[in-house]
Amino acid sequence: MRIGALNVVLVSLLVAASCGGDDARTDVAEDARAAAPDVGRSDPVEADGAAPDAGAQDSSPDAAAPDASTPDAAPPCAGKTGALGDRTVSIVSGGITRSFDLHVPAKYDPTKRAPVVFLFHGYTMSAATLASTTHFAAAADARGMILALPIGIGTSFNAGECCGPASANNVDDVGFTRDMIAALDAEYCVDSKRVSASGISNGGFFVYRLACELADKIAAIAPVAGVIGMPPASCNPVRPVALLHIHGTGDVQIPYNGSAGAFRSVAVTVDAFRTKNGCAAGDGTVVYTQGDVSCRKWGPCTAGADVELCTVTGGGHQWPGGEPLPYGGSPTPNLIASDAIADFFLAHPM
Secondary structure: OOOOOOOOOOOOOOOOHHHOOOOOOOOOOHHHHHHOOOOOOOOOOOOOOOOOOOOOOOOOOOOOOOOOOEOOOOOOOOOOEOOOEEEEEEEEEOOEEEEEEEEEOOOOOOOOEEEEEEEEOOOOOOHHHHHHHHOHHHHHHHHOOEEEEEOOEOOEOOOOOOOHHHHHOOOOHHHHHHHHHHHHHHHEOEEEEEEEEEEEOHHHHHHHHHHHHOOOOOOEEEEEOOOOOOOHHHOOOOOOOEEEEEEEOOOOOOOOOOEOOOEOOHHHHHHHHHHHOOOOOOOOEEEEEEOOEEEEEEOOOHHHOOEEEEEEOOOOOOOOOOOOOOOOOOOOOOOOHHHHHHHHHHHOOO
């Protein structure tokens, strides 16, 4: 399902040297978490028609995608009857007008607190392009999630060392995110324990910064093809933030193993959060395998803030299960990232 027509002008998808080629889951009941701790991945039939091997996790989105809008222990919302459907919202943040595209599912109920997902685009991309690439609105609709797609300054977000005009001009995108959360909370019945963030490339870098600097508001993050854009030692979350990282080993824009003087490796990035979240040491546990995709989870972690890494062997700078992006490789069909991310967020409230 695509976000409807939006007044966003697509910027040509050019990879800038300044970004080194960057594109360029209310608490959930504990029994529900135990029954389906890692849900939302696709479980397609192998190319030869054979069923997936017995070791693969059976996690059909249809079987594990409950309506996430649930009553909260706090008093019911009153007057939170914001518009349904698709629209572009403008707010003033840091003294300037900023915008985000908003998708509110038809099943939104102002008497039930709804999760919010922020989805950040990559450098030189647009919010509209990311919406049509990921089909995240369909995943949000199935789970009763409000979906917000922020629009970056100069088609970029300030993730620290990355990327483009936002980083160069020290744009306060963390403050922008805090202001977006406040704006949504003023108009909708938001579940403050389940506000999460995902993004690709520069957007992936940025959600790491949110985990470091806005952990009082962000419950979980799920970067795709993006690593941490600041020294891990300088990242000091006020509380553990659950992490699902998705990355291809054949990514030539943001290399899986990092690149000297430019980007940290996936291993360095994920290990930093495994340590910060107090997760059990070791190699973790494989929780999903299908074709070129293998997902490994570390836990138990402090406050249930699990760390999970899904590796796409040979995968490029793409959104798994989405539409192709012109940055090398093709999106694997063996992981529907939007479903996997949405379910991870549901399973990991603050």
